Amino acid sequence: MSDEKNFELKLLGTGTSTGVPTISCTCATCVSTDPKDKRLRCSALITYKNKNIIIDTGPDFRQQYLKYGINGLDAVVYTHHHFDHIGGFDDIRGINFTSKKALPIYLNTETLENLSRIFSYAFRDYNETGNGIPMVDVNIITEGEIEISGIKITILPLLHGSLKVLGFRIGNIAYCTDTNHIPENTLKLMKGLDVLILDGLRPKVHKTHFNLDQAIEQARIIDSKQTYLTHIAHQVMHSEIEQKLPNGINLAYDGLTIKGRI
Numbered sequence: 473m474s475d476e477k478n479f480e481l482k483l484l485g486t487g488t489s490t491g492v493p494t495i496s497c498t499c500a501t502c503v504s505t506d507p508k509d510k511r512l513r514c515s516a517l518i519t520y521k522n523k524n525i526i527i528d529t530g531p532d533f534r535q536q537y538l539k540y541g542i543n544g545l546d547a548v549v550y551t552h553h554h555f556d557h558i559g560g561f562d563d564i565r566g567i568n569f570t571s572k573k574a575l576p577i578y579l580n581t582e583t584l585e586n587l588s589r590i591f592s593y594a595f596r597d598y599n600e601t602g603n604g605i606p607m608v609d610v611n612i613i614t615e616g617e618i619e620i621s622g623i624k625i626t627i628l629p630l631l632h633g634s635l636k637v638l639g640f641r642i643g644n645i646a647y648c649t650d651t652n653h654i655p656e657n658t659l660k661l662m663k664g665l666d667v668l669i670l671d672g673l674r675p676k677v678h679k680t681h682f683n684l685d686q687a688i689e690q691a692r693i694i695d696s697k698q699t700y701l702t703h704i705a706h707q708v709m710h711s712e713i714e715q716k717l718p719n720g721i722n723l724a725y726d727g728l729t730i731k732g733r734i
């Protein structure tokens with residue numbers, strides 16, 4: 473019998489904005505044959521009682537949907553508007569064709585403004601028929617808790633350089649990509665985690681992402697039982713870096729599936 477409190481979070485992509493391999497690059501990671509060095513753009517799927525909520529629809533959204541045999545979507549929650557997180561927005565049309573209704577999306581005002589600019593055709597009054605546009609129901613979120621398809625999600629405000637972005641906590645798991653600063657008030661919302669998925673771009677410092685050392689430091693402060701680093705660049709070869717990380721901190725990889733409890 474399935475437990476009412478169990479859910480699953482699957483990482484559909486764990487790569488930085490270019491994906492790994494980066495096209496035209498011949499570095500050791502980009503030519504590696506290790507499946508853990510193949511990283512699609514960051515996204516995650518939350519599955520609870522046969523409901524599917526996806527975090528971000530990046531440029532690899534369609535490929536991820538097919539690769540992982542996802543069966544319908546009930547909602548999208550967006551972290552922020554950078555192209556590696558929204559680039560697959562137009563492919564929501566496929567979901568609309570089957571569901572015959574608009575897909576609920578949850579995002580902050582800045583993400584909406586940019587989505588409406590980049591995919592303007594989807595947000596204008598539209599007279600054409602033929603399902604030519606992605607149809608979405610817009611829900612603005614900034615902080616607090618939301619409930620989607622029966623699952624409670626706590627919004628985790630983060631900074632990504634100067635940009636306000638969103639992380640999400642579902643039960644005992646938190647997902648915080650694209651950040652280099654977690655505000656004090658957000659840290660308070662991250663107590664008692666079993667699993668933290670955290671931005672950990674590369675060894676070198678970056679203006680808008682935690683590098684590996686900063687991510688490790690943050691992980692220690694947050695003190696989740698287990699931390700997985702994501703949004704990983706090609707400067708990180710999985711087999712090489714994985715063995716240097718402290719206990720309880722590992723590199724995430726595409727397809728990693730984590731069991732959670734709400």
Ligand SMILES: [Zn+2]
Pocket residue numbers: 488489514554556557650703
């Ligand atoms: Zn990103």
Ligand SMILES: [Zn+2]
Pocket residue numbers: 493494497498499500501502706707
């Ligand atoms: Zn490379």
Ligand SMILES: [Zn+2]
Pocket residue numbers: 552554632650
């Ligand atoms: Zn970003």
